[in-house]
Amino acid sequence: MNDKAAWSKFRMPTWEDDISLNHDSLAPFENSPPPTEIPVEKFKTADVLPEELLEGRPLSEFIQRDTYPIPALDDREGYNRNHDARFFITGLADYLKIRAAAKKYDVDLQSYFDFGCASGRVLRHFCAQSEIPHLWGSDINGRHIRWLNDYLPQRLKVIHNNCVPQIPIADHSIDVVSAFSVFTHIDTFETAWLAELYRVLKPGGLCYLTVHNDDTWKLLQNAGEENGLLKRFCQVDPTFEEQLKKDIPVERKCYRYTDVGPYRALVVHSNEYLQKTWGRYFDILEIRGKAHGYMQSVLIGRKKG
Numbered sequence: 001m002n003d004k005a006a007w008s009k010f011r012m013p014t015w016e017d018d019i020s021l022n023h024d025s026l027a028p029f030e031n032s033p034p035p036t037e038i039p040v041e042k043f044k045t046a047d048v049l050p051e052e053l054l055e056g057r058p059l060s061e062f063i064q065r066d067t068y069p070i071p072a073l074d075d076r077e078g079y080n081r082n083h084d085a086r087f088f089i090t091g092l093a094d095y096l097k098i099r100a101a102a103k104k105y106d107v108d109l110q111s112y113f114d115f116g117c118a119s120g121r122v123l124r125h126f127c128a129q130s131e132i133p134h135l136w137g138s139d140i141n142g143r144h145i146r147w148l149n150d151y152l153p154q155r156l157k158v159i160h161n162n163c164v165p166q167i168p169i170a171d172h173s174i175d176v177v178s179a180f181s182v183f184t185h186i187d188t189f190e191t192a193w194l195a196e197l198y199r200v201l202k203p204g205g206l207c208y209l210t211v212h213n214d215d216t217w218k219l220l221q222n223a224g225e226e227n228g229l230l231k232r233f234c235q236v237d238p239t240f241e242e243q244l245k246k247d248i249p250v251e252r253k254c255y256r257y258t259d260v261g262p263y264r265a266l267v268v269h270s271n272e273y274l275q276k277t278w279g280r281y282f283d284i285l286e287i288r289g290k291a292h293g294y295m296q297s298v299l300i301g302r303k304k305g
């Protein structure tokens with residue numbers, strides 16, 4: 001939930017809501033049953049979970065290990081309306097992609113931090129599918145943090161952070177940090193957030209961060225008007241279709257959809273900007289086009305020495 005109307009049904013806003021969301025929302029959760037009780041295999045579509053990620057292991061093994069409930073639509077950022085199974089599968093795919101990236105770049109994955117983790121779409125798989133001892137998640141939405149505290153195991157440590165860039169995780173302690181669809185929304189203090197991720201990573205550690213970049217811009221240029229992301233950009237900025245006739249703006253561009261609260265924009269990063277700015281913190285190993293959802297790219301970087 002990211003607007004005042006949505007959460008004011010629970011209580012009056014307080015100052016904490018100016019710098020975070022739902023810091024004390026106590027409305028009960030209305031979860032769906034765990035993956036073991038829903039027809040997950042039906043949704044095993046090749047575009048979401050490529051066969052090679054499973055490395056020959058049957059999907060049923062992954063399903064059996066995950067006994068946590070599936071959060072309700074409002075408690076999972078609206079992901080996969082009416083498709084609890086797909087929500088499970090996309091998170092599993094992202095988990096497996098991170099494991100594959102760690103293997104490819106020779107990182108022994110013993111500690112993992114998911115920044116902007118929501119209610120654990122990806123983290124739940126680290127809990128259910130791995131024995132990785134040090135798991136961390138943080139989000140600006142306190143309700144997500146309460147969900148994780150209620151349903152995921154003690155091995156996971158969760159933090160309700162606010163919009164001022166500061167994460168209370170020790171220096172040089174994390175092997176891989178991820179942020180799925182988070183820098184696509186951070187409009188202020190981006191470099192300070194990057195510096196925080198840089199600080200917590202161990203030497204040689206990896207970042208796995210999704211962005212709207214040159215690849216996304218090209219996809220938007222060729223998208224039909226029914227495309228969901230294109231519609232969102234056009235709602236936020238009526239001149240967006242005109243802008244799309246040109247190349248992606250070289251400088252990072254924020255499209256603010258509200259001035260309320262700290263979670264309020266769609267953000268676009270050109271590859272040139274990523275190299276110039278993010279490249280100061282991370283050696284950019286790859287930018288994989290269309291590697292997250294239908295429109296986002298994944299930047300994989302290694303902490304600079």
Ligand SMILES: C[S@@+](CC[C@H](N)C(=O)[O-])C[C@H]1O[C@@H](n2cnc3c(N)ncnc32)[C@H](O)[C@@H]1O
Nearest residue numbers: 077116117118121139140141163180181182263
């Ligand atoms: C589009 S959702 C993606 C959630 C999750 N990463 C996933 O892939 O399912 C963006 C998430 O980032 C969180 N967020 C936005 N700005 C944040 C910030 N400055 N610090 C931490 N979390 C933030 C939101 O609360 C939300 O949970």
